[in-house]
Amino acid sequence: xxxxxxxxxxxxxxxxxxxxxxxxxxxxxxxxxxxxxxxxxxxxxxxxxxxxxxxxxxxxxxxxxxxxxxxxxxxxxxxxxxxxxxxxxxxxxxxxxxxxxxxxxxxxxxxxxxxxxxxxxxxxxxxxxxxxxxxxxxxxxxxxxxxxxxxxxxxxxxxxxxxxxxxxxxxxxxxxxxxxxxxxxxxxxxxxxxxxxxxxxxxxxxxxxxxxxxxxxxxxxxxxxxxxxxxxxxxxxxxxxxxxxxxxxxxxxxxxxxxxxxxxxxxxxxxxxxxxxxxxxxxxxxxxxxxxxxxxxxxxxxxxxxxxxxxxxxxxxxxxxxxxxxxxxxxxxxxxxxxxxxxxxxxxxxxxxxxxxxxxxxxxxxxxxxxxxxxxxxxxxxxxxxxxxxxxxxxxxxxxxxxxxxxxxxxxxxxxxxxxxxxxxxxxxxxxxxxxxxxxxxxxxxxxxxxxxxxxxxxxxxxxxxxxxxxxxxxxxxxxxxxxxxxxxxxxxxxxxxxxxxxxxxxxxxxxxxxxxxxxxxxxxxxxxxxxxxxxxxxxxxxxxxxxxxxxxxxxxxxxxxxxxxxxxxxxxxxxxxxxxxxxxxxxxxxxxxxxxxxxxxxxxxxxxxxxxxxxxxxxxxxxxxxxxxxxxxxxxxxxxxxxxxxxxxxxxxxxxxxxxxxxxxxxxxxxxxxxxxxxxxxxxxxxxxxxxxxxxxxxxxxxxxxxxxxxxxxxxxxxxxxxxxxxxxxxxxxxxxxxxxxxxxxxxxxxxxxxxxxxxxxxxxxxxxxxxxxxxxxxxxxxxxx
Numbered sequence: 001x002x003x004x005x006x007x008x009x010x011x012x013x014x015x016x017x018x019x020x021x022x023x024x025x026x027x028x029x030x031x032x033x034x035x036x037x038x039x040x041x042x043x044x045x046x047x048x049x050x051x052x053x054x055x056x057x058x059x060x061x062x063x064x065x066x067x068x069x070x071x072x073x074x075x076x077x078x079x080x081x082x083x084x085x086x087x088x089x090x091x092x093x094x095x096x097x098x099x100x101x102x103x104x105x106x107x108x109x110x111x112x113x114x115x116x117x118x119x120x121x122x123x124x125x126x127x128x129x130x131x132x133x134x135x136x137x138x139x140x141x142x143x144x145x146x147x148x149x150x151x152x153x154x155x156x157x158x159x160x161x162x163x164x165x166x167x168x169x170x171x172x173x174x175x176x177x178x179x180x181x182x183x184x185x186x187x188x189x190x191x192x193x194x195x196x197x198x199x200x201x202x203x204x205x206x207x208x209x210x211x212x213x214x215x216x217x218x219x220x221x222x223x224x225x226x227x228x229x230x231x232x233x234x235x236x237x238x239x240x241x242x243x244x245x246x247x248x249x250x251x252x253x254x255x256x257x258x259x260x261x262x263x264x265x266x267x268x269x270x271x272x273x274x275x276x277x278x279x280x281x282x283x284x285x286x287x288x289x290x291x292x293x294x295x296x297x298x299x300x301x302x303x304x305x306x307x308x309x310x311x312x313x314x315x316x317x318x319x320x321x322x323x324x325x326x327x328x329x330x331x332x333x334x335x336x337x338x339x340x341x342x343x344x345x346x347x348x349x350x351x352x353x354x355x356x357x358x359x360x361x362x363x364x365x366x367x368x369x370x371x372x373x374x375x376x377x378x379x380x381x382x383x384x385x386x387x388x389x390x391x392x393x394x395x396x397x398x399x400x401x402x403x404x405x406x407x408x409x410x411x412x413x414x415x416x417x418x419x420x421x422x423x424x425x426x427x428x429x430x431x432x433x434x435x436x437x438x439x440x441x442x443x444x445x446x447x448x449x450x451x452x453x454x455x456x457x458x459x460x461x462x463x464x465x466x467x468x469x470x471x472x473x474x475x476x477x478x479x480x481x482x483x484x485x486x487x488x489x490x491x492x493x494x495x496x497x498x499x500x501x502x503x504x505x506x507x508x509x510x511x512x513x514x515x516x517x518x519x520x521x522x523x524x525x526x527x528x529x530x531x532x533x534x535x536x537x538x539x540x541x542x543x544x545x546x547x548x549x550x551x552x553x554x555x556x557x558x559x560x561x562x563x564x565x566x567x568x569x570x571x572x573x574x575x576x577x578x579x580x581x582x583x584x585x586x587x588x589x590x591x592x593x594x595x596x597x598x599x600x601x602x603x604x605x606x607x608x609x610x611x612x613x614x615x616x617x618x619x620x621x622x623x624x625x626x627x628x629x630x631x632x633x634x635x636x637x638x639x640x641x642x643x644x645x646x647x648x649x650x651x652x653x654x655x656x657x658x659x660x661x662x663x664x665x666x667x668x669x670x671x672x673x674x675x676x677x678x679x680x681x682x683x684x685x686x687x688x689x690x691x692x693x694x695x696x697x698x699x700x701x702x703x704x705x706x707x708x709x710x711x712x713x714x715x716x717x718x719x720x721x722x723x724x725x726x727x728x729x730x731x732x733x734x735x736x737x738x739x740x741x742x743x744x745x746x747x748x749x750x751x752x753x754x755x756x757x758x759x760x761x762x763x764x765x766x767x768x769x770x771x772x773x774x775x776x777x778x779x780x781x782x783x784x785x786x787x
Contacts, residue, residue, distance in 0.1 A: 036350055041287065044288055048163065048289045052163055052289065056126075056158065056159025056162075057115065057118065057119050057122070062111070062112065065111045066107070068111075069084075069110060070111075073107060084106045084110050087109055091105060122159075125153075126154070126170040127171070129154050130154070130171060130300065130301070133594070133646075133647040134150075135151075140561065151299060158299065158301070162293055163290070163293075164304050164307065165293075166301075167293055167304075168596060170301075171594070171595060171596040172594075172596065173225060173229065173595060173596055174231060174232060174592060174595040174598055174648050175595075176225045177649050177654050181649065183214075186206070187206055188608070189651065190585075191608060192583060192606060192610075192611040193585060205670055206671055208671065209672065213669050217661045217665070217667070229596055230596060230597035232653045232656070232657055233597045235656070236656070237599075239660060241322075242321050242322040242323065242472055243322075245387045246386065247538055248383075249383075249443050249446065249451045250443055250538050252470070252471045252472070253442075253451055253468055253471060254468075254469055254471060254476055254479075254708055255438070255442050255466060255467060255709060255710070256441075256466060257437065257438075257708055258465045258487070258706065259705060259706070260706045260731070261426065263462065264495075265463050265496045266462055268366065268460065268463060269362040270463070270501050270502050271459055271463040271464075272417065272419065272457075273355040274490045274496070275459065276358050276457070277494065278485065278486040278490050279415070279482065279486050280352055282482055282489075286307060291307075294593075302591075302594060303593040303597060303598050306473070306475065307474070309324065309473040309474065310454060310473070310479075311330065311414050311415060312329060312413075312454075313325065315452040315453075315470055317383075317388075317390045317391035317394055318391050319388055324472060326473075330412055330414040332344060332345050332412075332413055333346055333416075334417065335362075335418075335513065336380070336416070337365050337418075337419040337421075338372070339371075339372030339376055340368070340370065340372050341516040342365055342513040343413075343516060344361055348510060355502035356502040356505060356506045360510070361513055364513060373517070373518050373520075374520060374525070375518065378528050379447070380447045380448065380449060380450050380451070381531045381535055382527070382528060382531050383450055383451040383452045384443070384532070386531065389530065392527075394407070397521070397523075401519065402519055409516055410516070415453055415454060416449070416457070417456070417457045418444070418456055419459055420440070420448065420458055420459065421461060422440065423464070424466075426706070435544050435546055437466070437546065439539070439544050441466040441467070441468055442710075442711060443538070444458070446539050449468050453470065475591065476589075476687065480687065480689065541739050542736075542737060543735065543737060543744075544735050545732075545735075546731070548731050549731075550729050553724060553725075553726060553727050554724050555727030556728075565638075565642070565686055565724075566635040567635065568724075569605045569638055569684065570613060570635065570638065572586070573586070573605065573606060573613075576682055577614045578618075584681040584682050585679065585681060585682070586604060586606040586680070586684065587603075587684065588642075590602070590642055590646055591646065595648060601648075602645065602653070603642050604641065604652075607637050608637075610637070613631050616630050655672065655675055658672060659673075679713075679714040680713050681714045681742075683710075683712070683713035684719075685710070685720075685722075686724070687705075687708055687721060687722065689707075689725065704725040704729055707721065707723030707725070707733065708723075708733065709721040709735065710733075712735045715740055716740040716743060717742075718736050720732065720733070
């Protein structure tokens with residue numbers, strides 16, 4: 001009860017003699033320190049806004065310009081060519097402003113104008129330089145003279161020690177491709193997938209669209225590109241993510257895993273303490289803009305816009321469209337354990353809780369024997385089911401009273417933490433350990449993750465961690481940046497005691513975590529149960545296979561001057577053809593963060609060159625040299641397509657925006673309708689790593705990451721995520737659905753080996769077993785003629 005009394009700043013008692021007021025000095029002290037911390041944060045934001053606003057200059061450079069101008073005047077050298085005298089004539093003359101004072105003020109105004117003009121000139125020059133992408137298309141390891149000059153100019157214009165958002169106003173806008181180029185690339189991409197007659201029909205539709213409908217739509221799109229910061233991102237966020245009415249669990253959210261082989265501590269509360277503290281250290285750096293921007297080649301800045309909504313963000317359900325609620329700050333964490341929700345304050349006296357203090361608080365939650373309140377255990381299933389029932393239930397049952405207060409505590413939290421009751425992670429000798437780990441992170445029990453939060457941190461009983469992230473606010477590389485920082489800080493900076501606890505001594509004077517209170521009527525509980533049944537059916541339908549390939553990795557692939565990503569993408573095409581006997585529309589995510597507020601673009605990996613190589617592998621009469629040449633051509637084509645996507649010359653985002661405009665204008669386009677209806681039966685993505693240079697975890701094979709994954713995009717297709725970790729390890733995360741006869745696992749045919757056929761191994765093999773296990777390996781050495 002002592003902690004409860006300290007939480008009240010004052011108490012009063014009404015007596016016959018009057019009102020007796022009792023002040024709590026400790027509570028008032030905490031309020032004062034909290035206020036001081038808030039004001040410090042506000043001043044830091046103002047300072048950062050100024051520093052970012054004048055970059056690549058600095059406030060001290062303004063002082064240098066003023067001093068140089070004033071010094072030149074004393075030397076009777078007029079650098080302003082009469083402008084200072086002209087400005088002085090327009091300044092008011094009064095007894096407080098002598099002639100000398102007006103001269104100094106005129107010089108300061110002139111210097112400020114010169115200084116601001118220099119900033120604008122540098123920014124515009126840098127924007128023009130960053131619009132050049134020729135460096136990306138040059139042969140690997142070679143650099144032309146023009147590119148060397150460009151690199152030198154970019155370094156000069158980029159300034160020193162940039163902050164996180166320093167380059168935002170210098171990044172170029174995403175260009176709108178020409179309709180002719182987009183349609184030409186689109187037809188080229190679908191040619192290997194269509195029979196000749198179907199292709200001719202698509203050609204006719206495309207030509208009709210290009211001649212009659214596209215010119216009008218393109219004009220509106222170009223007009224939007226002039227007005228908006230990015231002509232794609234706002235529509236992409238709204239129509240692809242926020243307007244989706246189906247469950248976001250499995251269908252939209254994705255996950256990330258812990259270290260593959262290492263668990264820093266087996267104590268759940270201790271691991272939660274260090275990971276939460278590491279994440280909050282990242283948030284503090286983010287608020288102070290101390291995180292350096294991600295740079296391609298170490299010199300080309302990438303857009304940092306998506307990082308703004310990483311914390312204090314929740315997806316709010318709506319009947320027609322969801323919205324993103326983002327707060328400037330949040331001082332508490334929402335925690336879930338054994339069907340109970342808690343609010344945990346992250347600060348004491350204006351200071352961030354230390355890892356040992358957090359461990360104590362989490363241990364208090366783990367030791368709490370109280371049962372869940374009626375309807376509380378499966379409450380989060382509302383975020384896992386259909387969006388409309390959740391929006392209606394939120395408006396009806398969570399708009400007032402204790403339910404509103406408790407829901408606000410969750411939605412306004414920095415992020416969500418689930419202290420899981422299960423143990424997961426990689427177990428040697430148990431093949432399905434990673435499958436179960438992946439499914440747990442992707443959907444859990446359908447009610448122990450708050451899928452609407454920007455991300456849910458999951459800490460398992462054995463000390464393993466993972467996260468489930470909502471997709472609308474940002475793409476996976478952004479979450480990956482935080483995840484790398486957290487793992488590195490936990491392992492290298494914070495550490496643990498010999499007993500596995502967080503370092504330091506806990507403060508026992510802290511108030512315990514606060515249980516959230518709920519009052520659900522029977523009708524609300526029925527809605528929760530209904531959402532749970534929908535989510536449970538979806539989760540049970542997901543078939544998952546996660547595995548490590550360690551025969552070789554990027555080290556061997558790069559020896560032959562081949563992109564590891566292209567190598568894997570072509571291998572997936574071969575695997576899919578052996579599994580199905582046909583090709584399919586393939587999606588690979590590429591980022592467009594070289595442009596301001598850029599998100600992603602699609603690389604259509606199934607090309608004419610890759611299909612030619614796959615067919616050669618299925619033909620025993622084709623020689624190794626021919627296959628080698630076809631493979632090289634396929635890899636070069638894939639790299640070229642990837643570069644086009646990164647530099648704003650992709651296909652799908654342009655067509656998507658034209659389709660949105662056609663709907664706004666009420667224009668019917670059979671071509672666009674058919675393009676947007678095509679299913680992506682093979683959806684792939686590479687998990688980025690080593691975005692943070694302060695931690696080089698690739699040097700130790702024990703500290704490699706397991707990467708992350710996502711659910712299948714099409715009901716009859718596969719979702720494939722992979723991470724190329726270290727020189728000799730590639731981890732795959734492959735998902736599909738049991739309900740589809742196209743992807744359901746089938747028994748191996750008599751005489752087949754009792755393992756799935758390796759991608760690229762052998763010649764003329766029949767289609768392999770369906771399901772995620774159809775993609776279980778890469779080509780063995782020598783399969784492509786390399787030894």
